[in-house]
Amino acid sequence: MSTLLQIEDVISGYDQADVLTGVSIEVPAQQITCLLGSNGAGKTTLIRAILGLTPARSGRIMFEGVEITHEATHRIVGLGISCIPEGRRVFPGMTVRENLRVGGYTETKRDAVDKRLEEVFETFPRLEERADQLAGTMSGGEQAMLSIGRGLMSAPKLLIVDEPSLGLSPLLVKENFKVIQRVNELGVTVLLVEQNVRQTLAIAHQGYVLSKGRIAAHGDADRLRDDEEVRAAYFGN
């Protein structure tokens, strides 16, 4: 089993404060790896470091064996990493179709984009019904769907999903997790970042627990489920 994404001893943060104080994780190909942690543990900072939005101060980030630590964001994304950002972040003034096209921006061939558009519409028939509606006028659940569809438009090798359950009803959360699982079954490696422990560990193969900027625990999903440290990481010591 090969490692798709490897993070070695990354230190990162904003201005003077380090949020991550030496984090190492491995994301094996074809699997769902989850990153658990409470608010302020540094989950989003780690994603920003991977994507080059807040480059790591030290340490290395390797994707398919190539170092991407200090690459520009559009280059990193161009290598096959896609992100479904926290809070959906759809482009409100664009139609559903345009949002999806932006998602497929790294693909320069028009017919390849059209084909993926059809695939996404197949997965989410609701999006096709609303293809010409402005994304800003849709409900939260529909925007979540659009955000996932947009993330798939680049046919990524690695899909990073940041807090997909945030602000959604339990029913929608369940639906979203099912979609993520299905995407993974189609061969896409997933890095799932979540606070929702139970549901995340139900679909993940393995995971890491991030606490106060370092890895507090890692292992198979089964092991993490009844690990004391997971509980400690969430409820304090």
Added chain:
Amino acid sequence: MDFGLVAQYLLNGIVLGVIYSMVAAGFTLFFGVLNVIKFSHGDVVMAGAFTALAAFAGLELLDAGVGMFAALIITVAGIVAMATLGAVLARMLILPLRNAPPLNTLLITLMFGLALRESVRLFYPNGSNPKPFPQLLPDLSMTFGNLALRLDSVLLIIVGLGAIVGVHLLIQRTRIGLAVRAVAQDPETARIMGINFERVVLLTFALGSGLAALAGITNGLYYSEVNFGMGLLLGVIGFSAAVVGGLGSIYGAIIGGFLFAGLQTIGAVWFAVPAYKDVFAFGCIIVLMAWKPTGLLAERSSERV
């Protein structure tokens, strides 16, 4: 007042409206994509006209300074030069100041505009005097009663409107336009989608500055004269037009541009002294802005560019 005279005023107003809209479109593009106000924009209009003038001097040396072909060459020269200047400016001055307070960008571009204006005055041969701008467009006109419909005015209107519509279509219909709109709506998410943020910014500044050059050249061809200070008034008018129309919207820029030209024309007709037209137009704009502080097409934060 007879029909011919009214039509003459109307035609004049349309040419002015096209010029102002082109300048305003630049302000709107820059603001839409980067939330900055570039005060040197008016002086770029002027520098575009002077670049064309210099290109004309070059053509004259080659004995090629006549006719439509020469007009095309000097226009392209002005546009290319200013588009390049716009991209360089964005790279050297505006992007580095992106995380500084917006006031700094405003100030630095204001100073750059001043430096550009004074450079033309000092270094262009005899630059402090108004310079005659070559008449390269066909000197034909059709007369209907009192109305002399000049072919060159019609041509300037067509080219100017074509340029604005072209920019609008580029932004609404093409892949690169999609990237520009994505950056305007949410720069960070646009980057996550794999869009090269810096390239989009440079392109936008090149586009807006190219339009400014075309506005300056149109102005020169229409009035047969340019001077180093012409960008000052054109810049303020373009900025007012963009704000009144609603910064961030290309339609707003067009509406604002034509509105200002209309007000000037009304002012010119109304008052016996034509010099009052700017006072009248700016007065109306002040009242309008007090009434609609966010512009006629108020920008919903979601619908930029």
